[in-house]
Each structure stands twice: as structure tokens, then as C-alpha cells.
Amino acid sequence: MAEFxxxxxxxxxxxxxxxxxxxxxxxxxxxRRKQQLRxxxxxAYIKPRTVLEKxxxxxxxxxxxxxxxxxxxxxxxMGFSKGMTLGQTSKEQGLKAPITVELKxxxxxxxxxxxxxxxxxxxxxxxxxxxxxxxxDFRDTMIxxxxxxxxxxxxxxxxKMCQTLDEKEVGLFTAFGGSYGARSWIExxxxxxxxxxxxxxxxxxxxxxxxxxxxxxxxxxxxxxxxLATDEDDEEENPIEDTxxxxxxxxxxxxxxxxxxxxxxxxxxxxxxxxxxxxxSDFGGRKxxxxxxxxxxxxxxxxxxxxxxxxxxxxHFYCFWCGAQYTDEEDLGGxxxxxxxxxxx
Amino acid sequence: xxATLDAGxxxxxxxxxxxxxVPGRNFPVEIFYTSEAERDYLDAAIRTVMxxxxxxxxxxxxxxxxxxxxxxxxxxxIRAECDKxxxxxxxxxxxxxxxxxxxxxxxxxxxFAVAPQPNKPNGLPSRKVVVSTNIAExxxxxxxxxxxxxxxxxxxxxxxxxxxxxxxxxxPISKASAQQRAGRAGRTRPGKAFRLYTEKAFLxxxxxxxxxxxxxxxxxxxxLQLKKLGIDDLVxxxxxxxxxxxTLMRALExxxxxxxxxxxxxxTSVGKVMAEFPLDPQLxxxxxxxxxxxxSNEILSITSMLSGKSxxxxxxxxxxxxxxxxxxPICNANGSLCCDSLRSISHSAKHxxxxxxxxxxxxxxxxxxxxxxxRPPNVTQRRTETYLYALTHRTDEKEPxxxxxxxxxxxxxxxxxxxxxxxxxxxxxxxxxxxxNNFEDKLYYVNTRKALTSGFFMQVAHLEPTGHxxxxxxxxxxxxxxxxxxxxxxxxxxxxxxxxxxxxxxxxCTEVKAxxxxxxxxxxxxxxNFPNCEGKRMLEKVVxxxxxxxxxxxxxxxxxxxxxxxxxx
Numbered sequence: 001m002a003e004f005x006x007x008x009x010x011x012x013x014x015x016x017x018x019x020x021x022x023x024x025x026x027x028x029x030x031x032r033r034k035q036q037l038r039x040x041x042x043x044a045y046i047k048p049r050t051v052l053e054k055x056x057x058x059x060x061x062x063x064x065x066x067x068x069x070x071x072x073x074x075x076x077x078m079g080f081s082k083g084m085t086l087g088q089t090s091k092e093q094g095l096k097a098p099i100t101v102e103l104k105x106x107x108x109x110x111x112x113x114x115x116x117x118x119x120x121x122x123x124x125x126x127x128x129x130x131x132x133x134x135x136x137d138f139r140d141t142m143i144x145x146x147x148x149x150x151x152x153x154x155x156x157x158x159x160k161m162c163q164t165l166d167e168k169e170v171g172l173f174t175a176f177g178g179s180y181g182a183r184s185w186i187e188x189x190x191x192x193x194x195x196x197x198x199x200x201x202x203x204x205x206x207x208x209x210x211x212x213x214x215x216x217x218x219x220x221x222x223x224x225x226x227x228l229a230t231d232e233d234d235e236e237e238n239p240i241e242d243t244x245x246x247x248x249x250x251x252x253x254x255x256x257x258x259x260x261x262x263x264x265x266x267x268x269x270x271x272x273x274x275x276x277x278x279x280x281s282d283f284g285g286r287k288x289x290x291x292x293x294x295x296x297x298x299x300x301x302x303x304x305x306x307x308x309x310x311x312x313x314x315x316h317f318y319c320f321w322c323g324a325q326y327t328d329e330e331d332l333g334g335x336x337x338x339x340x341x342x343x344x345x
Numbered sequence: 346x347x348a349t350l351d352a353g354x355x356x357x358x359x360x361x362x363x364x365x366x367v368p369g370r371n372f373p374v375e376i377f378y379t380s381e382a383e384r385d386y387l388d389a390a391i392r393t394v395m396x397x398x399x400x401x402x403x404x405x406x407x408x409x410x411x412x413x414x415x416x417x418x419x420x421x422x423i424r425a426e427c428d429k430x431x432x433x434x435x436x437x438x439x440x441x442x443x444x445x446x447x448x449x450x451x452x453x454x455x456x457f458a459v460a461p462q463p464n465k466p467n468g469l470p471s472r473k474v475v476v477s478t479n480i481a482e483x484x485x486x487x488x489x490x491x492x493x494x495x496x497x498x499x500x501x502x503x504x505x506x507x508x509x510x511x512x513x514x515x516x517p518i519s520k521a522s523a524q525q526r527a528g529r530a531g532r533t534r535p536g537k538a539f540r541l542y543t544e545k546a547f548l549x550x551x552x553x554x555x556x557x558x559x560x561x562x563x564x565x566x567x568x569l570q571l572k573k574l575g576i577d578d579l580v581x582x583x584x585x586x587x588x589x590x591x592t593l594m595r596a597l598e599x600x601x602x603x604x605x606x607x608x609x610x611x612x613t614s615v616g617k618v619m620a621e622f623p624l625d626p627q628l629x630x631x632x633x634x635x636x637x638x639x640x641s642n643e644i645l646s647i648t649s650m651l652s653g654k655s656x657x658x659x660x661x662x663x664x665x666x667x668x669x670x671x672x673x674p675i676c677n678a679n680g681s682l683c684c685d686s687l688r689s690i691s692h693s694a695k696h697x698x699x700x701x702x703x704x705x706x707x708x709x710x711x712x713x714x715x716x717x718x719x720r721p722p723n724v725t726q727r728r729t730e731t732y733l734y735a736l737t738h739r740t741d742e743k744e745p746x747x748x749x750x751x752x753x754x755x756x757x758x759x760x761x762x763x764x765x766x767x768x769x770x771x772x773x774x775x776x777x778x779x780x781x782n783n784f785e786d787k788l789y790y791v792n793t794r795k796a797l798t799s800g801f802f803m804q805v806a807h808l809e810p811t812g813h814x815x816x817x818x819x820x821x822x823x824x825x826x827x828x829x830x831x832x833x834x835x836x837x838x839x840x841x842x843x844x845x846x847x848x849x850x851x852x853x854c855t856e857v858k859a860x861x862x863x864x865x866x867x868x869x870x871x872x873x874n875f876p877n878c879e880g881k882r883m884l885e886k887v888v889x890x891x892x893x894x895x896x897x898x899x900x901x902x903x904x905x906x907x908x909x910x911x912x913x914x
Contacts, residue, residue, distance in 0.1 A: 049813065053822040053849055060508035060819055065591045068874060071598030074610045080580045080590060087587030094587020095560055099503050101512045101845065109383025110497040110517050111546025 061101055151301045158308040158320050165316045165325070313339070351521070351554055358585050372531035374493075378544040386496035387415065389541045391422050393494050394474060397539075398427070399436055403470035404491025404536065405460060407481060407529055411500045411515045416443045416476045423474060437463040437471030444477035450756065456487055479518075482525055486532060493530040495523060496541040497551070504563045506595040508819045511563070512845035519555040523547065557586045564588060564596035565626045569605060572612045573620040579610075602803060602869045603630045618775050622768065624652055631800025632768065633777060638792040638799075642781045645772070647797075649765035651841060651853070794839075795865065798857050801839050802866035806851055807880030808836050814851065816843060820876055826852040836883070837862070859887045 027035075047055075065072055067082070080086075085094040312318040317326040319336045321344040326332040337343040356364050383389040390408055397406055410416050420441045427439045438461045444453060460473040475487055479499045501516045518526075523540065530536030540547065559567070568579065576582055579593060600606040603626050605616030612620070615633065622629040628648050635644035772779065782789045806814040806823055813822045814834075823843060825831060831838070831854060841853035863870050863884060872888065875881045 049822065050848070052813070056820060056822050057508065057510075057845075057849065060821055061505060063507060065507060065594050069594060069598060070601050070608075071594030071596070074597040074601060074606070074608065075580065075590065075594050077608075078578055078580045078610055084580070084590065085587055086580055086582070086590055086593060087584045088581055094584065095589040098505050098507060098589040098591055099556055099560060101503060101505050101510075101514065102516070103845070103847075104498075104515045107385045107387050109379075109386040109389065110542035111550055112382035112384065114546070114550065115382045 064097070148301065151305055154320075155301065155305050155308060158305060158312065161318065161320065162308060162312060165312070165318060169316075309339075354585070370532075371528060372533070372535045374527050374531040374535070375537045376527055377537065377539045378547065379541055380543065382543060382546060383496075383541050386498065386541050387419060390494055390496050391419060391426060393539050393541065394423055395426055395430060397492050397494075398439060398472060398474075399430065399434065399469065401492065401537070403460075403472060404534075405473040405475065405487070405489040406492045406494065407487065407490045408474060408476045408494045409479060409482070409496065409499070409526055410476055411498050412478065413443075413445045413447060416445055416478065419476050423476070431464075434469070435464065436469040437461075439471065440473045442473065442475050444475055444481060446478065446480055456481075460489070479522070479526075481529070482522065486529075488533060490529055490532060491534060491536040493526055493536065493538040494541065495526045495538060497523065497546075501555075501561070503556075503561045504592065506563075506589070506591040508816075508821050509595060510821070510843050510845050510849070514845065517551055519553060520547065520551045521554050523551060559584070559586055560588050560592075564592050565599050566624070568593065568596040569600060569616065569620045569626055572600075572606065572610075572616065577610070599803060600626055602866065603627065603800070605630070621771055621775065624648065624768075627800040627804070628652060629800075631796055632772065634799035635796045636778045636780060638796040639780050639782045640789075640793045640796050641772070641777060641779050643793050644796050645765060645768060645779065649761045649768060652764055794855060794857060795861050797855060798839060798861045799865045801841070802862055802869055804840050804843065804851075805857065805862060806838050806840060807878070807883065808834055808838075809879045814838065815878055815880060816851075817880060818876060820878055821849055823849040823851045825854055826850040828852065829854055831856070837880075859884055860891070863887055863891070 067073070067076075083096075085096055087094045309320045312320055313332065317328060317332045318324070319326070319332065321341050322336050324335075326335060352364055352366070356362055379389070387410070390410070394406055394408060408419070410419055420443050423439070423441050427436075427441070430436050431438065440458060440461055442455050442458065444456050456475050456477075458473065461471045463469070463471040473489065475481065475490070481487060482499075495518075497518055498515050499518050499522070500513055503512050503514070504510070505512060527538035527540075530538050542550075571579065571582070579597075597606065597610060600616065601608065603615075603619070604613060605619050605626060607613055615630075618633060619626055619629040622632065624632070628651060631644055632641070632648055635641035769779065782792055786792075803817070805817045807817065809815050814824065815821065816823055821843070825834070825838070826844075829852070835856035837857045837859055838851065838854045839857045840851035842851070844850050844852055870884060872881060872885055875884070
């Protein structure tokens, strides 16, 4: 009993044993059993004489004569040290190791082995390259698919945030009661966005809205952003449905639709930059940006996201990457590490 | 001058001595390469021979191959192919002659034969084809060779100190060697050389020069000679081609264990005598130790035969109807070295005479009739006996007919005999007595084998429970060479050579005992620095028993059990 007490359970021995058991238990029983059988088989296999002979020979030929050898000791007394060669130092060097023994089998002609070796190497290389290429291709597609999905999700999130922030701001405008109409067509847009009538409707609606609240510039912006937010949302949903069949049933309309959004956004950006622009010129300007729309509709996903992020920063002092809203520009500039996602690592 | 010699190197070594070239009479040789590497150089060579035979004007062909077996195989195939072509296209006959060093001299002479007459005048030419190892590259010139076929391979002997093996392997030749081979085609008139490899392979794969022999051999006797010449600093010695340090280490190690050099690398008194023998250090040591075991006569005979190039007795090839195993090293005779033979040599000449009588009636006919591969039982042993008898007793029987009747190679017998004479003189000079044990002595064979052990204790293999022989210390798996006559697999064998051909082989073996190893070479069998193997455990057991034996002797004959009981108490 006394002996038992003396055992130190935190000693090296115990810890090591514990580690061993825990590591072995990571394998399942089936795996362990298989390993065991394999080991048993290996142990039971008696190598043929020729193999044993060859192995022993090769081992022997590899092994240099060590310093425990009497001949080595005698040579060292004569001034030899390991790694030296014999002969006068001024002359060319002698052999360092004995001439190698190579057992030639068969009657292959001179040079055949090199040719065969080279051929085999080339084949192997080609196969490896092919495999690597296939691997690389697959990996690349998977990476790009993943990236695309991620950006789309981010666009969606950013757009949603945009919508909520705008809504918050537009709370004032809703109190005015003007929001009802806008909401109603937005809700309808699910069924009407496909028709070209929708575009006309949007513009009509938009102008009336802007006209109606023209007295308060805040209200104008909120309205636009509402459309922007919802449109962003829609646009976000749209490509998700459409990407599998790239040339969807609505190739003509789709860019048009997205361009509405972009255009409006563009429009609003202008307003942010220069609030003095009148609503009438705005309407006219919208037509001018119609041409731009198509171009912007073909914008890359990354650029769209950049735009949204930039907008959120400028308008709401909200950093998409921080996921936080700041009080003013100074606060944003001070607390947020930067514009880019990388800055937020 | 031989094209294989690097003249510039010699010039540089001898302080830029003036170089005087004396060009040989050589005609231009056109060199052809293959457009692609060959899948099978032997097939390609045979194809080329037939192509030359059918398409080229007259002139003899020289084909270089690697070894006896391959050459015989090629000769057979060329003959068969030629017979086929004669039937089909009425080409001229072809005389196919093999050439390699183990061929008896009479057969070697055939290369100078004249090509046969064509079947019909003005028809396709007939010719001679010599299929040779690289002995035709430099050692001898065959007249009339116009076409040379060079597959680019030769067998090379390379010693590796790491596992102490002598490898005899097929290797690509050097550029210099290829040049020399091609030059063989231009001896009598402009010729052609067909290289069975691409020009690119010639430029890129072949090394410039063949490795000089000093880089490829065991330096045991070289180091002993250098020491005898008084060279102390072997590390900075001005070698023309400095060998690998490890080769030198092994040589020093060997000489140290043989007690020829002390730990500081200085020649000992034993070493001084050893250096006087023109032999490998192991053989010299064995000779010096033999009077102690009272078997110097026997050891002298064995040494003279082992030092020959055949490493034993060469029997005439005809003896076994063309069987390949014509070399039967003497130490093999029935497992116990040459003991059985020695019995006959020294003491029962009668037995030999009887054996001879038994044999003579059927004599050579017996060998000729026997199918190849089927070895007559015990014939080796009997040959060895007669041979040793002849050597030891210097009878007058060594006439050509006597040798012939006894299936002995007269030439190797004579050369071994002259070696024996020479060695005997040296032994007499150093007061090494020539003695023999009484044959009736039970320890007669044991002593002879012990004498062998005292020289070759570093070349021992142990039979592991797995059924493989492992060489001591290097732990290499080896096999008894098929030429061995051991009829069982003793636990410990001593070998003369460890060679790597297609497998690891130990050649010329005899049985030894673990006790002798520990008794005769305690420093080498110091078990503290021994690699782990069954052999080590066996040796440990022997050591323990020996220690116990000593204890028991001290306790004046108390039995083992008693001893144990005493301990318990």
C-alpha cells in the first residue's frame, strides 16, 4: 500500500503512457485490427534467400568501415583522418570510397537502361502533369464558385443593411404618409418587374415621389434609397436564380432591370455629392444615364459590392467590414481601420 | 603500345619525362554504332555475325563476350544459325571457335586455324569466327581478323573492402578498351568494328579508362611488400592511383591480426618472414604455423595449389564428358579438407595404386561415355588423392600420359610443383621444418585443418538456424560454391575465397571448429566487438564452457553437477 502511495501520477512515465493510450484510441477498432493483421502477416512472411542476401549485401556495401576497426585505427596513427584520400596531397585525389559493386541482370545492351529510365521518367512526368492540371482545374472552379457565392451573399447583406439604415432615416418620411404608395408598388414588383411597363411605372412613381417630397431633400433621398435597397435585394435574388442557366429566359430584361438600380444609385450619389441638383434635371439626367446603365449592369460583382460599401460609409458612416455604425466621419476615420476588407483582418 | 595505357598519365607521374611514341602497324578501322540501344546484346551479336557473314567480303570475325558460359552458348547458337543459312542461301561454311582462359591449351590453339574452303568457288565467302573474352583484347593477336563485334561488356574482378568480397561481374568496358577492341580489326588490312551500342552511349555511358588493378584488388600482400621496403607512411605514399582508404584499412587489419604488423603498423619478426613468401599473407602465415601442427608437408602442397590461378586442382575437362565442374579445389575433398586425400598421399600409396588399377581398364572411356552433368561418384576425391600423392612424393609418374590417364591437367600440376619447390626452398631458409604427422594419429586431420585455421581465421562462415551461412563479422549471407565437395553442411566453414558472381559464394571450403577459432585467433574472435548473430552466441557458449572447464580442472575433477550443487549451497 505504501508503495502504491509513492507512485507519482504526474511523473513522466505516467504522462507518456497516458498520451500513448489516448493516441492509439484515436483509431477505431476496425483500423487497429487491420493494422494488427498486417503486422502479423509481415512478421510471418519469410523473405526468399536471394532477397535476404541482396539486402544484407547492399547494407554491407553501404556501410563505411568505422573507427572501431583495427585497420582504421592503424591508418589514423599514420596520419589519416576520416574523409581524406590517400596519396600525395599535391597530386590529384585518389578514390574516396571503394569502387561500387553493381550486379547486372539480363543482357540489356549499353545505354538501354538510361533510355528506359528516361522514358519511364517522361511518362511519369506527363502523367503527373496531367493529374496536376486536372486537380488544379477542379480546384480553380471550386474556388471561383465559392468566391462568387460569398460576394453575392455579401452584396445581399450590404443591400439589406442599406435598406434598414435608410428605413431608419426615412422614418421621418413615413410619418409624412408618403411612403404608402412607394411601398405598395415595391410589394407589387414581384409580379411586375418582368414587364417593360414596370420600368415606366418605376419612373413615373419615382418622379411623383420625388416631386411630392421635393420640399425636404432628406425625403427625396430616402425614397430613392428605398428603391435602391429593395432593388438591390431583388437583383440579389435574381442572379441566384439565374446563374445556373446563364442565358436565362430574360436576357434582354435582366440587364435593364439591374441598370435601373445602378442608375438610381448613381442618381442618388450625384445628389449626395451635390444636393442642389433639381429634380427636373434629375429626371432628364436619368435618361442620359440609361446608356450608362447597360455598362454598369455588366459590372463585376466585386465592383457592385465596393459601391455599396462606399455608399454605406459615405451616407450612414457605416462600415460594412466592421459591422458597426459610427457617429460621424471623424469617428469612422478614427475607429475603422480602412476601406478594404483586408484592413479588417 | 597498347591503346589502353594512358601514356600522358605516366609521363606526368615521372616528372614530365619525354614521350616517345612508336606507332604500331595499324590499318584504318571503320566504326559502326547501332541506331538504338540493344535489348539483348547476345542476340544482337549473333545477328551481327550472321549479317557480316552474308553481306561482307571475306575476313574473319572476332566477337567479344564476357564469360565461358556465355561464349559456349553463343558458339552453339551461331553454329545453328549458320547451318540454317547454309541450307537456305548457300552461304559459305563458318568455323566457330571459343576462346577463354580456362580452356585447355590445345583448344586455345584452335584460334589460329585457317578458315574453311568455300563450298563453291566464287560463291559467298567462308570464314572463321572467334568468340572470346577480353583476353583477345590485349593478350594475344589473331591474324586475319577484319571484323570486330563489341557488345561493350567484360567481366571485371573488383575487391570490395566493406564486406571483403571479390566480385566478378559483368561491367561496361571503358572507352579506351573499346578503342583497343576496335583496333583488333585493323591488324592485317582495313577493317570494320561494329559496336552494339549507340554513339551517344559510347560518349556518355562509358568511363574513360578501365580502373587500374590497384583500385580493384585486395592489398594484403602489397602492403606487406611496401612495409618490407621500409615505407612507413602509407597515407601519403606517392601512389600513381591512390586506392580507397578502406581497402588499405582492411589490408592493415588483416596483417595486424596475422601478427605481421604491430598496432603501430611496424613490421614484426613474423611479418618479416611472411614478406619473404611470394604468397597472400594468409597462405604465408599458414605455412609458418604448419610446423607447430606437424603438417608442414601437407600444408606446403595445399599452399602451392591454392596459390595457382585455378585455386585448386584443375582436372582435364574431358574427364566428365564436358561437365562444367572441372575445377575441384583440393580443400573440398569430402568435407574434411584434404584429409581423406592426405591419408592416401602420405600413407597408403597402395590404396592409390589400387584405385588406379580399378580405373584404368575403363579409364578414359568411362568419362567420355558419361552424360554431361553426371559426375562419377567420388571421382574428385580420387583425383585429388593421386594429385596430392604425386605432389608430395615427387614420383616419376608425372609424365603426360600419367596425368592424362588420371584426368589431371599436366600444366597446372607442373606449375603447382614448381611453386612447391620454390616455397620449400624459402621454408628451408627460415628453418621451417618439413614434417608430417604420423598418419595413424587421431589428430592427423585436425592438425592440418588447425594449421589452415591459423591462416584463414578471418574467412569463416557460420551456419545459422535459418539455414544460411553468414560470414563472420560482416554477416553476409553466402552459399557454398557448387564446385564444393562438402557432402554435408558443417556448422563452421573456413573458405579460401568469397566471390560475388550471380550470388554470394564461398569457394574452396573446409570444416572447422569454434574452439579452434577462439584458441588460434583470440584477438579476432574477441566477442566484445562482434555483431549480433547466432554465430556469436555459439562462440560465447564455447568460451563459457572453456572457462568452466578451466574452473573444473582447478577443482580437480569435480563433475559439472557437483560444481552446480556446490554453488547452490
